[in-house]
Amino acid sequence: MPAITLTPAQRKAHRADAHHLNPVVLIGSDGLTPAVVKETDAALKAHGLIKVRVFSDDRDARETILVTLCDTLGAAPIQHIGKLLILWRPVSAKAKDAGESRNPGPRVVTVVKASRSGTRRPTVSKVKIMGNQRVTAGGSIKRVKKRATSFKKQSQG
Template identity: 65%
Template structure:
């Protein structure tokens, strides 16, 4: 599969996004094995933009690994600087299974109340909130009310 082609502006934006990332996949002395490709594919599915560290000192070997990974995984090669490779692939849409009887169910919520003086420990209370309830600002549980929309928004709909 061919690699994704990006414009220089898009590539620059991805490089900026990848600046603070740590390497997710490390390629050691064995080089590019099927396990490494599989792990890189899983990381791309999970994160979209990843850094790969290649431990090899041979620059041509790193360039071939970079091109091969981008080709095998149909990802865009973003940057090759030193022993770091940056790859990007759009994350797949997560399919959410919808239930026929989808109603908000009860959930357990942790309410934390801090002391007024700040010298004491906060009080932690776990409360079960039903589907038609909400937690108010003071930690009280209230019945959920319909949100009030403006007259202009109602007219637009």
């Protein structure tokens, strides 16, 4: 895959976004191994914009690592400053959709309640839980309490 080419303005924006990031991939004395390429690919799929730290004193070796990673993974080189490399690749639509499934909403939960005597079988039931409900340790369902507001705000509103 060829590397992505960006305009200087796009590169500048990605550099600003990457400023606060910590290195996600660390490349040691073995250099660029298939395992490192695989981890870099996984990090780009998850984050899109990553920092890579190379523990090598040879600047030319770091430059070749940057070019190799960008060519093999289809990423854009954003910056090479010292031992840090910054790579960017757009996150696919599939990865974005996977994050949406974490929203709270109705879900089916299996509730197991022990019998009172302890000698009988526990009762198992499937219950639909809404977004504002929770299951207690005893197996009962409770609603989330409303947020407490101060007396001063209650009298104003």
